[in-house]
Amino acid sequence: MTTSTTHLQENIMNILKHMEAAFIAAALVAVPASYLAGGIPDARARVHTAGSNAEAYAAAVATEGKAAVVVVSARRLDVGEKRDILLAAR
Structure with missing residues (x-):
């Protein structure tokens, strides 16, 4: 593999890692918020x-x-x- 291909794969993995972290953070906020708000009307x-x-x-x-x-x-x-x-x- 060339150096540019390796860097591209590393960037894609970093993006995926950050998207996973953003999803988990959103879930950690949304689940307790819906519970505290009394659920969905x-x-x-x-x-x-x-x-x-x-x-x-x-x-x-x-x-x-x-x-x-x-x-x-x-x-x-x-x-x-x-x-x-x-x-x-x-």
């Missing part, structure tokens, strides 16, 4: 339906024992519409 949901009521709201909120369910109703795009959207995004 329940998700807040907005229900947008024609007949929004308390039952629909309660069904949309995620809790420890139940995941939130999101229903999206729309028609599928045909190939030409997809192509037009992708070309417009460029």
Whole structure:
């Protein structure tokens, strides 16, 4: 190996070592902070339906024992519409 290749490998290892140290430091701060803050609060949901009521709201909120369910109703795009959207995004 040449000297420049050796230096490059040493620099990469130093970067990886420092990234590992930064991750551990962040974890050491985040874990106790979340414990002291009382954990993560329940998700807040907005229900947008024609007949929004308390039952629909309660069904949309995620809790420890139940995941939130999101229903999206729309028609599928045909190939030409997809192509037009992708070309417009460029």
